[in-house]
Amino acid sequence: MAENGNGSVKEGFKMPEIKYTKLFINGEFVDAASGKEFETRDPRTGDVIVNVAEADKVDVDLAVKAAREAFDHGPWPRMSGYERGRILHKYADLIEQHIEELAALDGIDAGKLFEFGKAVDIPGAVRMLRYYASAADKIHGETLKLTTAHQGYTLKEPIGVVGVIIPWNFPSMMFFLKVSPALAAGCTVVVKPAEQTPLSALFYAKLAKEAGIPDGALNVVNGFGPTAGAALTSHMDVDNISFTGSPEIGSVIMQSAATSNLKTVSLELGGKSPMIIFDDANLDMAVGLASAAVFFNKGEICVAGSRVYVQDGIYDEFVKKVIECAKGWVVGDPFDPKVNMGPQVDKVQYERVLKYIEYGKRDGATLLTGGKPCGDKGYYIEPTIFADVKEDMKIAQDEIFGPVMSLIKFKTIEEAIERANCTKYGLAAGILTNDINIANRVSRSVRAGTVWINCYFVFDADAPFGGYKMSGFGRDQGMNAIEKYLQVKSVITPIYNSPWL
Numbered sequence: 001m002a003e004n005g006n007g008s009v010k011e012g013f014k015m016p017e018i019k020y021t022k023l024f025i026n027g028e029f030v031d032a033a034s035g036k037e038f039e040t041r042d043p044r045t046g047d048v049i050v051n052v053a054e055a056d057k058v059d060v061d062l063a064v065k066a067a068r069e070a071f072d073h074g075p076w077p078r079m080s081g082y083e084r085g086r087i088l089h090k091y092a093d094l095i096e097q098h099i100e101e102l103a104a105l106d107g108i109d110a111g112k113l114f115e116f117g118k119a120v121d122i123p124g125a126v127r128m129l130r131y132y133a134s135a136a137d138k139i140h141g142e143t144l145k146l147t148t149a150h151q152g153y154t155l156k157e158p159i160g161v162v163g164v165i166i167p168w169n170f171p172s173m174m175f176f177l178k179v180s181p182a183l184a185a186g187c188t189v190v191v192k193p194a195e196q197t198p199l200s201a202l203f204y205a206k207l208a209k210e211a212g213i214p215d216g217a218l219n220v221v222n223g224f225g226p227t228a229g230a231a232l233t234s235h236m237d238v239d240n241i242s243f244t245g246s247p248e249i250g251s252v253i254m255q256s257a258a259t260s261n262l263k264t265v266s267l268e269l270g271g272k273s274p275m276i277i278f279d280d281a282n283l284d285m286a287v288g289l290a291s292a293a294v295f296f297n298k299g300e301i302c303v304a305g306s307r308v309y310v311q312d313g314i315y316d317e318f319v320k321k322v323i324e325c326a327k328g329w330v331v332g333d334p335f336d337p338k339v340n341m342g343p344q345v346d347k348v349q350y351e352r353v354l355k356y357i358e359y360g361k362r363d364g365a366t367l368l369t370g371g372k373p374c375g376d377k378g379y380y381i382e383p384t385i386f387a388d389v390k391e392d393m394k395i396a397q398d399e400i401f402g403p404v405m406s407l408i409k410f411k412t413i414e415e416a417i418e419r420a421n422c423t424k425y426g427l428a429a430g431i432l433t434n435d436i437n438i439a440n441r442v443s444r445s446v447r448a449g450t451v452w453i454n455c456y457f458v459f460d461a462d463a464p465f466g467g468y469k470m471s472g473f474g475r476d477q478g479m480n481a482i483e484k485y486l487q488v489k490s491v492i493t494p495i496y497n498s499p500w501l
Contacts, residue, residue, distance in 0.1 A: 266474025271427025
């Protein structure tokens with residue numbers, strides 16, 4: 001594990017030029033009406049990268065007005081699905097031409113691994129966009145067989161102006177997880193990226209215009225939740241809010257939607273996912289998957305398998321191997337290809353994770369490895385493992401969003417199911433076993449929106465993604481997602497010369 005928090009950037013690599021720092025409203029980059037700006041910082045060092053324009057209510061009003069005009073009178077909702085899809089495919093082509101630059105922006109803004117971004121994050125965002133581009137001309141209603149002398153059919157129409165609020169852990173994937181189906185449906189969109197990671201969203205706005213997405217159909221307003229976010233969720237001309245973030249903010253958004261215009265809301269609100277490892281599992285595979293499930297992306301992932309339940313027959317051997325695995329993870333500069341884990345996204349998150357490590361010690365859990373800052377600058381934390389964790393401890397119940405694993409021993413299948421469900425969240429779960437009967441029973445008993453059996457972190461544009469309980473409602477990905485951005489209209493006409501008339 002790197003001790004200095006620094007890695008050597010590969011020779012010849014050139015840091016990206018920061019080209020776009022303003023708001024993107026009605027097809028143009030503009031300053032905030034107030035002239036205000038805020039800093040976005042490099043988590044590798046804590047240094048300021050650049051100042052970006054800070055939107056408040058006035059700017060959100062302008063962005064929503066542009067989106068409303070584009071929806072009510074512009075070409076985007078009135079295009080054929082084929083034509084929208086053609087433009088979205090061109091948009092995807094342009095992103096592919098800038099993969100390295102976009103991965104670098106997410107690297108310096110979010111501390112994400114550069115090589116992983118090039119190979120997975122940005123190509124994954126492109127695949128998401130292409131999936132919905134191909135779906136744009138496949139939005140169909142139904143023919144209705146009515147019992148009276150009438151005929152009927154349904155139309156699926158775009159819901160209107162969509163407000164999108166995304167988090168900082170996967171800036172590119174989250175952008176297209178929300179924006180792609182909304183645009184494919186014919187909606188117009190206002191995006192508020194996380195204040196920690198606005199840079200790639202602004203680049204995507206520029207490429208959208210270049211691809212031919214009409215002015216006003218996609219707008220990006222950088223800013224903070226209590227100002228720009230609140231203005232977007234309460235706006236009377238916004239018809240739908242799609243949000244990924246915390247349960248606390250999700251609750252506020254629901255209240256705001258209810259007290260404004262009853263706009264529809266979809267929420268993905270994080271998790272505290274269990275990884276359940278049975279005695280018959282392949283031990284080495286289990287160690288690798290469990291480690292990746294919580295240390296990948298420095299633990300900043302909503303489905304992190306941070307509660308690791310291990311059956312008593314293999315528990316002791318698992319503990320030895322997982323400690324060894326964690327000590328082998330290299331922490332350092334995310335632009336160094338040898339590094340496994342970069343810095344936490346900002347100082348606030350860095351201090352939050354360290355605070356939870358102290359909670360674990362205070363509450364009586366046993367610290368097996370890690371638990372300390374790494375390096376003399378930036379926001380690096382060692383991969384951390386606790387044993388002897390009880391279900392009522394804060395590290396077992398709260399979403400830490402950092403590289404902190406809680407190990408818990410269990411004896412029976414019934415105990416594993418009960419413990420796995422002992423949380424307010426229900427986003428994902430992992431099951432490791434070679435017994436198909438155990439896999440089937442546990443996968444049907446665990447209350448989670450996604451269950452992985454003998455694998456983890458397998459995402460696909462075709463697989464619906466969302467949560468149970470306080471992990472939220474509504475689904476991203478799959479054709480389920482596009483339905484969130486559509487209204488269903490029944491059209492009924494009489495059949496003349498019918499004996500019923």
